[in-house]
Amino acid sequence: MTPRARYSALASLMALALLAAPASHAQSQKPSGKAAAPAARKSVAPPKAAAAAAVPATPAPAAVPAAAAVPAAAAASASPQALAPRSADYIVAVVNSEPITNNEVRARAARITDQMQAQGAAMPPREQLLHEALERLISENIQVQLALESGIKVDDYAIDQAERSVAQQNDVSLQQLHRQLAQEGISVERFRRELRNQLLTLRIRERDVESRVKVSDADVDQFMQEQAQGADQATQAINLGHILIEVPENASPQQVAERQARADEVAAKLKAGADFAALAREYSDAPEGRSGGELGLRPEDRYPELFLEATAKTAVGAVVGPVRSSAGFHILKVIERSKNGLPTMAVQTHARHILLRVGPNQTEAQAAAKLEELRQRIVSGQGSFEALAREYSQDGSSSQGGDLGWSYPGRYVPEFQQALDQLKPGEVSQPVVTRFGVHLIQLEGRRKVKLTQREQRDLVRDAVRSKKLDEAYANWMREERARAYVEMREPPQ
Secondary structure: OOOOOOOOHHHHHHHOHHHOOHHHOOOOOOOOOOOOOOEOOOOOOOOOOOOOOOOOOOOOOOOOOHHHEOOOHHHHOOOHHHHOOOOOOOEEEEEOOEEEEHHHHHHHHHHHHHHHHHHOOOOOOHHHHHHHHHHHHHHHHHHHHHHHHOOOOOOHHHHHHHHHHHHHHOOOOHHHHHHHHHHOOOOHHHHHHHHHHHHHHHHHHHHHOHHHOOOOHHHHHHHHHHHHHHHHOOOOEEEEEEEEEEOOOOOOHHHHHHHHHHHHHHHHHHHOOOOHHHHHHHHOOOHHHHHOOEOOOEEHHHOOHHHHHHHOOOOOOOEEEEEEEOOEEEEEEEEEEEOOOOOOEEEEEEEEEEEEOOEOOEOHHHHHHHHHHHHHHHHOOOOOHHHHHHHHOOOHHHHHOOEEEEEOOOOEOHHHHHHHHOOOOOOEOOOEEEOOEEEEEEEEEEEEEEOOHHHHHHHHHHHHHHHHHHHHHHHHHHHHHHHOOEEEOOOOO
């Protein structure tokens, strides 16, 4: 495999946005006749793309207004002296009894910057960027505190899994990951603490937000009507394939030339007929590269202007690029265009799983150890996945040998979907922790299919649910912030 560009620890945390971003709410709905690899959000004209996508379908939700904040006198003063740069760290806000420091805000702002550069998006003013970073930290602190007060726990095994996922997404070993973290001034303890907080926020949202969301047939009808009206106004949705050859920050001319040569090589292979998804998995530095580089059908205004300009006159199936941005070189393929924002084609996956539930008599680590034993039996040929699923799985699909049937992208909860996307046909995952327990997953196959009207309607229902989940999350977050004590002190720098 061609080496990927230099790994960024902070950017990699964004690759786990499925654990932290509001876009990652998982649905409690289950596949028909199946169980516990439950359906998650699937967007049609998605409000959000897959959590790890380098170009999110929409921006992150706007920061919650600071109406509940209790400003300190220092924050109220905006004198030049108060705003002068400071070398020492200091407290910028307090959430209940937990402080947020200037260094934490700067680190989060750096992560947002990495994400926006990967999108090819224009950077906002520094002050606005710091404000957004602070608001996200305040919201995250409130959620983590609420999760802990509610008795929600995250076992070490779940953190281990998240850490392995970061390393795997960046094609490095855990040892290489830890060395890179050290080079960037991030201790392993701090990194794991942040992963733990992300998992806590995901689980409290799953518990407290999902119950608020119901989707009726009338909601689906209204959405489809709005899509039709949009089509009358010549709005268009587009699905792009994306390969990013990353250029490190402050790269030398020689490094830039090397990355451009690699991008030119990939583009030439594609124009000669090579498979886009295979090359995305091999070369792309964007998180969605591991699942074939497809960004999903979305309205044009939810793509960076750079991508739209590059593909404006490009036919479906054609490849353009490399296109230069501050993040590196982008190669784009127009996979689909749709006037009504509804997909006509989709890639389905056929999977099996074995689920062991977690409770008073079995921890996540114990369940994972048992599943690892089963995995070794499968890969060594001492047992079939189907037979072991019938014997051991505690899911409703056990009687079918763990068979979950054919499903669409994003149909499962994020942790499950992410592991599934990384598998090749016939491969078996490592144990995967979700809120339903611990799973082994086997990918049986993938296929591209034309959607029927009923299937389109099912995807519309998922899109409506996605939108309602975001609205429910925003309302819930406002309520929780109103209950919290938030004191704004000195502004971040």
